[in-house]
Amino acid sequence: MAAFVVISAFSAAPALAATGMAHPWQFGYQKAESPVMESITSFHSMLVVIITAIVLFVLALILYSAVRFNKKANPIPSKTSHNTLIEVAWTIIPILILVVIAIPSFRLLYLEETIPDADVTVKATGYQWYWGYSYPDEGIEEFSAVMLEDNELKDGQPRLLSVDNEVVVPAGKVVRVIVTAADVIHSFAVPSFGIKVDAVPGRLNETWFQAKEPGIYYGQCSELCGQRHAYMPIAIRAVTEEQYAAWKAKAVDDLEGANATLAAELKTDRTVASLDKVAAPAGSSD
Template identity: 40%
Template sequence: MAPWGQTGFQDANSPLMEQLIFFHDHSMFILIIIMTLVMYMTTLLATNKFSCLLISESQKIETIWTIIPSIILLFLALPSLRLLYLLDETNNPLLTIKVIGHQWYWSYEYSDFINIEFDSYMTPTQDLIMGNYRLLETDHHLIVPVKTNTRMIISSADVIHSWTIPSLGVKVDAVPGRLNQLMIFPLRPGLFYGQCSEICGANHSFMPITLEVINMKTFTNWLSKSNPLCP
């Protein structure tokens, strides 16, 4: 991958991440216009030979350079507020998964089913196979169906952690004694990686998240194999 590609966002795999990328591009477009205008005015003032030392105020220009930034802030604030409410929205989840952060691993519990819970540890470097990512692969993947509203209920058993999947545009703190929730809606199957984004101790860098998104038929087959009580 080229260095330029490494500095950008991951490919969006949820409607929320698509909206976040759109808002980023929208903000950058406005920022480029402002920077271009400021550079043009600076160059113009530096090269202009006309000056008047007797001018101490101009109410008209002061009014203009107060109103225009206010309008620009509205173009940034309104989409930002809309996106903020979208990130907190929860709509009819079909699946609920409880996520608990530990020092230094994650445990998952499928609350809608019986006896489907497991711990997820980072795969040691010596156990990696071809195609695995170092420090990102786990021994057990979190498995969710594609194009399904999935609610994640997140907490911690010891210190503050942070459950993060960049390609889904989600990042929520796991706080001891508190339940935080988020919604994910993966748009395509595949493996997607994240890491704890809160400094939680000596092995903070070694508690990755591996999300495996599969189709609904494969997901139901996995449920049947994981729990014989499932139909």
């Protein structure tokens, strides 16, 4: 395994704006950045509406029963033992509700499990306690992605999420991820992509994602795997097709050099974007 224990050029440059990560005091899901996560978010929103309606209906029944059938209003309690219409209704209606929930859930499962023709294949291997990545179809040998310690972080890099070597993929392209482990069970999870796959020694699992836009997307191991389980983050950098092609061509022989070149290009792009943003008010007055 080609291990890169030195801090990569990505760490030396200011971090690209994080597109997929959690934020302090955030409620709800991270922003959906892939087709799968968009479907998960939509399905969740539908469930919230259904569940809220059921809760309010049951609450209304409880309040109505408490008022309508209390001892004061009904000194002589009803001795009704059954009601055929009500019994049929409370059997059929829940079945219909479950069918309404089941149909989109099966579609979502099919979307998650059916991997489209992949443009890029990445193999992710879990170790105690870091991730190793390789690109089997591109000839890029396995490299390690180790969490940066606090004294290694640069401006803009999130604590406990930044790594020395990020996974680089093209934005807008289908990326197939083959997941396994070398020692104990881990779990490869990136919330903004809606993926979470167990990494099991001796077994190959797979998933896929399609990053909507360039940026950095963070995840973490999501299966308790030992003392430093909390310190094996995942960092995926999505770039343009041109940037990915240039990085890939160089990474085959010199990963560290490819990272340095890409980091320099991204830094230049950010500088130009910042200058354009500053100049925008002046240009808009013409």
